[in-house]
Structures are given as structure tokens and as C-alpha cells.
Amino acid sequence: MAEPTRPRDIVLVVDDSPDTLSFLTDALEQSGATVLVAIDGAQALALVERITPDVILMDAVMPGMDGFETCRRLKRSSALSHVPVIFMTGLTETEHIVHGLEAGGVDYVTKPIVIDELFARIRVHLANARSAQSARAALDTAGRYLLASNRAGEVVWCTPQAIRMLSAVLPSDDGRLLLPDPFFRLLRAGSEPAAAATVQLSAPDGMQLLIAFIGRGGRDELLFRLTAEESGGQEGQLRRHFTLTVREAEVLLWIARGKSNRDIGEILGLSPRTVNKHLEQIYAKLGVENRASAAVLAAEVLSRR
Secondary structure: OOOOOOOOOOEEOOOOOOHHHHHHHHHHHHOOOOOEEOOOOHHHHHHHOOOOOOEEEEOOOOOOOHHHHHHHHHOOOOOOOOOOOOEOOOOOOOOHHHHHHOOOOOEEEEOOOOOHHHHHHHHHHHHHHHHHHHHHHHHHHHOEEEEEOOOOOOEEEEEEEHHHHHHOOOEEEEEEEOHHHHHHHHHHHHHHHOOOOOOEEEEOOOOEEEEEEEOOOOOOOOEEEEEEEEHHHHHHHHHHHHHOOOHHHHHHHHHHHHOOOOHHHHHHOOHHHHHHHHHHHHHHHHOOOOHHHHHHHHHHHHOOO
């Protein structure tokens, strides 16, 4: 039986030199990669809106928008934040190397480029990026409410469950979610938050969300857990009044807020079948036959606060 075809790595090369583009394109294609080419930063930004590369080789010094600014703009996108950027430069001064790393690059090579060295660096950074992506995918599948921010207070990645809850309560800047002011000031202070550092957010529907710092999630990334604030009373109130489990109380609360079974499943990370099973138990405990009646009873209990 024939071996399955290995997916080709997609490499974006950004350089204003035709000779460098030609040299790298030939070498990369011979190694089995798919090569995308951009001659300046603006073209690179337009290109990645259509295709997400696996790795980016970025010339540091280009006319107009240089490689450093291009990298910073690329890293603002959560869809591209995981893509490793390797700078190519003829500048060996430490200040330029640091500048590239601060802009979001993971490595650099100096010109003239030694192709074997470049390939070795690409392999290492591709492996690291895919390992990080696999870990995030596992968290997504597990339904965890996690997010990571940088020290500027920008959310650099979220699990799907967390972003659905956060998008309703956090401000955004050009589509980028920003942590609330208390965390923003704490992160900009330059010190890592204490293990118990938390901040509470209020959703428009009255639900209280709690963001808690739990550690580092990667280079210059701080990891936080998002939870529904049960001490706010609503889930606990329903649980105590109707003798529900924690999960049944969560499902009932979202029913009272008018969410469909599909919405509840996505918010709580449950399958439609599991949501239906919880509903059967809720109806039995409340002595009702449908979601409308359950929502009315829940609303009556919650209105007593």
C-alpha cells in the first residue's frame, strides 16, 4: 500500500531582493515546500489574509514598512500568532537582533544565507509551533475556558469556549480582545500577577465572569482561566432551590436566558445528546414537561434575589 502523502509545508518569503527571492524559492521548493512570495510588508499582510503559512522568512530591512513592523502587525492576529517568523538580515548589531525578537520573531539568520542552517532552524521552529498548536487543540477539545495574554493586555489566543463568553464582555481594538483595565495596569507594571490574582467581569445578561491567573502559557504569554462566578448566586440559587447538580444548574440558567440546546452545548462544551440528558433530569426535578415551563420557574426563583 502506498504511503500517505505528507502535507507540504507552506513557507512565506518576504524580501525586496529578486536575487534572494529566487535563491530561496528554488531551494525551498527542492526541499518539498510550497513557497509564497511577497516583495514588501503590505503585500505580505494582504497575502496572509487568504493563506496561513506554516513559517515566515522575513527580511528585516525593506523600503516602506520594514520587517519589524510587518511582524508586529502579523502577530496582532490570533490566527497568525502561532506562526514562527525568522528574520533574515545582513545586520549583525545586537540592537537589530533584539529589535527583531521584540517584534515577535523567534529567530534570525544573517545574509548571505547558509541554506542548510536555514533549513535546520525552520525544522526546529515548525516542530515547536506544531507542538504548541497541538496542546491548544487538546485544550479546545477538552472544552476548557482558557486564554493567554501578552504583557500589553492583549488576548493572543483563546479556546473557543472562552472566546464565546469573553466577546460579550471585553472591549476590542481592531478585532483584538483587550483584558479589562485592572489586569491591563497589572500586566504593564512589569511583574507577573500573583497566583491568586483575579478580576471579575459583568456580562450584559447579568452573569458574572471571573478571570484568574494560573501561570505562563509560552514565551511572553500569561495564562488565565475563565469561570462563571458561582458566588454571584444564580447557579447556586437554582441548585439549592431545585436540588440540581452543578451542571444541571448551569443548563437551567442558560435556558432561563433563552439559549437553545445548541448554544448551551457550545457554551458549556457539551454534546447535544448530553444537553438533552440534563434537560430530562431538570424537567423531572422541576415537575415540568418542556423548556418554556422550566424557564418560567427558573426566572421566578432568580427574581427573588
